[in-house]
Amino acid sequence: GESVGLHLPTLSVQEGDNSIINCAYSNSASDYFIWYKQESGKGPQFIIDIRSNMDKRQGQRVTVLLNKTVKHLSLQIAATQPGDSAVYFCAENPIYNQGGKLIFGQGTELSVKP
């Protein structure tokens, strides 16, 4: 069936370096994508989102890139900090007019070394 997948299950970076987390999606009809951060024992926390009419969106220290041609999504975290250590999920909303019904990718665990 349709799914959102990630290339890297784990990622270890040095504090201060930039991090890049990748995600591939398969539903070409999806037009809304979100990145979430989940710390242990907590619910997902919204980081940044992007709609399919954009290819790049920037937030505070984070940038999301969307390549619809190859159905690829990435999250870039600048100057990674120890507090960024968590599991990161990409999610897609395949139904444009039903906000919140999301399909999640498998997740990437980011570990930041001091």
Added chain:
Amino acid sequence: GAVVSQHPSWVICKSGTSVKIECRSLDFQATTMFWYRQFPKQSLMLMATSNEGSKATYEQGVEKDKFLINHASLTLSTLTVTSAHPEDSSFYICSASPGVNTEAFFGQGTRLTVV
């Protein structure tokens, strides 16, 4: 951002008993809420869509008689795990959106352990 609250944060129950988990949108109304399940080291899997004033819509493979969902008001949805068994032990998470085409806000999750 909007706040979604779940209660309880964790619960331990005996096998065969039922457990109710509440999901509340604290500062907005939500006609639709969503329930997810997450096993350790795995992703979130959508279980069902909770619709205010009508029946919930369950994803394929989710037993509606086992996971009872009630959405009696615009700010509250409940998930009841009936006749719980150890394999039902998991992290249950709800989400809600203030409107269509808007981001979803998640509750803090409920850790259910069935012994």
